[in-house]
Amino acid sequence: MPVDEKPPTASVEAGSKHQLVTLCDALYQFYGAVTYEIDQIFAFELGRTTTTRYI
Known part of the structure; x- marks a missing residue:
């Protein structure tokens, strides 16, 4: 850390933590949506396979 650089203030620290939480939340939401x-795709594929099998 350069000598003239000030340590981060509490508000900067809180802001970076908030951004991290928001990022994690977004990733979690995205993962849930993808899952x-x-x-749905597997259910459709399995449903289609079983339907075709019985025809």
């Missing part, structure tokens, strides 16, 4: 989509 849901994959489940």
